[in-house]
Amino acid sequence: MPRTRIDAGIIVACQDGEHRILRDGCVVVDGNEVIHVGPSFDGPVDEVIDARDRLITPGFINTHAHLSESPLDKSLLEDRGRRQFSMSGLAEMLPIRGAAIDEEARRASIDYSMAELIRTGTTTIMEIGGHGDYTADAVEHAGLRAYIANGHRSGRWITYDGKRMSYEWNDDEGLPGLDASVQFIERVSGRANDRIRGFLSPAQIDTSTERMLRESRRQSDALQVPLALHVSQSVFEFDEIVNRYGMTPVEWLESIDFLNDWCILGHVILTAGNSWVQFHGDDLSILANHNASVAHNVWVFARRGIAMESFPGYIDAGVNMCLGTDTAPQSMIEALRWTAVLGKVISRNTEKSTARDVFNAATLNAARMLHREDLGRISAGAKADLLFWKMDSLFMVPLRDPIKNLVYSATSEDLADVMIDGEWVMQNGNVANVDEPTVCAALQAAGERMWANIGPGDWAVPPRTPDELAPPTFPDFASDVTLAETPAESATA
Numbered sequence: 001m002p003r004t005r006i007d008a009g010i011i012v013a014c015q016d017g018e019h020r021i022l023r024d025g026c027v028v029v030d031g032n033e034v035i036h037v038g039p040s041f042d043g044p045v046d047e048v049i050d051a052r053d054r055l056i057t058p059g060f061i062n063t064h065a066h067l068s069e070s071p072l073d074k075s076l077l078e079d080r081g082r083r084q085f086s087m088s089g090l091a092e093m094l095p096i097r098g099a100a101i102d103e104e105a106r107r108a109s110i111d112y113s114m115a116e117l118i119r120t121g122t123t124t125i126m127e128i129g130g131h132g133d134y135t136a137d138a139v140e141h142a143g144l145r146a147y148i149a150n151g152h153r154s155g156r157w158i159t160y161d162g163k164r165m166s167y168e169w170n171d172d173e174g175l176p177g178l179d180a181s182v183q184f185i186e187r188v189s190g191r192a193n194d195r196i197r198g199f200l201s202p203a204q205i206d207t208s209t210e211r212m213l214r215e216s217r218r219q220s221d222a223l224q225v226p227l228a229l230h231v232s233q234s235v236f237e238f239d240e241i242v243n244r245y246g247m248t249p250v251e252w253l254e255s256i257d258f259l260n261d262w263c264i265l266g267h268v269i270l271t272a273g274n275s276w277v278q279f280h281g282d283d284l285s286i287l288a289n290h291n292a293s294v295a296h297n298v299w300v301f302a303r304r305g306i307a308m309e310s311f312p313g314y315i316d317a318g319v320n321m322c323l324g325t326d327t328a329p330q331s332m333i334e335a336l337r338w339t340a341v342l343g344k345v346i347s348r349n350t351e352k353s354t355a356r357d358v359f360n361a362a363t364l365n366a367a368r369m370l371h372r373e374d375l376g377r378i379s380a381g382a383k384a385d386l387l388f389w390k391m392d393s394l395f396m397v398p399l400r401d402p403i404k405n406l407v408y409s410a411t412s413e414d415l416a417d418v419m420i421d422g423e424w425v426m427q428n429g430n431v432a433n434v435d436e437p438t439v440c441a442a443l444q445a446a447g448e449r450m451w452a453n454i455g456p457g458d459w460a461v462p463p464r465t466p467d468e469l470a471p472p473t474f475p476d477f478a479s480d481v482t483l484a485e486t487p488a489e490s491a492t493a
């Protein structure tokens, strides 16, 4: 195994369990592992890389993604929200979109995601889209590190009239799906030099039976794998759980012994106390007491005008906060920035929701949830998952505090090189194992097929057209010249 010393301008190195800023230091990588980080290294090496114009940080752990669908959110879901469902797009848009996406489009989305994730700082992705085997192949080829779940569910939500939500349940409660998920984990875990592992994802709290959730928790404990669940993500879901059980979604999970330190709950936005639900309780203390983690996907809600109340409040309550991307764009750079800023807006406190808080969420907190002391940090024994940022580029200068510059100013253009598991997956802005023009063309074609197929899955009769569901921002330019006056004619009229 080659041993490489990387001399860098700044390294965000881990010491005594927290990130520290090391200037003019070095990282020594042996195979897929960091074996040393410090001011210098006197041992023998096979190679020295001069990265004195680079800031090296640990790669980001993205804890919530739906790779086979999310890239196709663009140009469709923005600027639209249904009042009846408190602005959630879950009830109305997802069934329509799901019916319009073909298999080839899902594969195109996954392929595209590989480049998008690497370019925007994700080195470990937690994917719950349900195309696990294809995703595993794509991840192995692109060089990412991934936790993949082939989701299972007891039922699904549906609206027949656009006014109220209904649920359709499977007789088997999704238990055969859980068995298939367990088999998937056993099939993929350890692949690609152990870059690929599996986890369990029983869809959403309101589409799960108690029996299925209890069985999922039992399997998570047996396999020692993360257990993801969408929780408190819409007003209709919160109200449904309150109506069913007389408890908040988080309270109900506690009551059925679901919560523990393997749980990574997606969203948890509409908790007791949130102004959208107006319901008393102390969900945050429950999460903290059980060491459950939250995958906070700020953008998918912020885009609809909905916010966690508040990100720093959850931290203060002791909840282990992690970050994810969920929708498009699948950018951890954006996730860090929006989380920090919106946390300040909602808490009305500039000094809360800091660069430190979001950087920790994207690294150490997520590693704690994964029970991985070898991820989310740069220290001896950690996997060599490293981001190399430019220190002298337009958006990075002047550079005094590297974390503040990353969180509040950096763009994907400032991320120059990415190493995962000791391998270069991006160098000088070129993603190594993905042909970007090809995946972009395939995603464009996928989008065009999907937009043409919009209609089935809509509750409206007849189904609405794409332009009715997602009106264009501006009308088309009038091509009939007789309708348009020239500026000169206008001036003389």
Ligand SMILES: [Zn+2]
Pocket: 064, 065, 066, 230, 266, 326
């Ligand atoms: Zn999700």
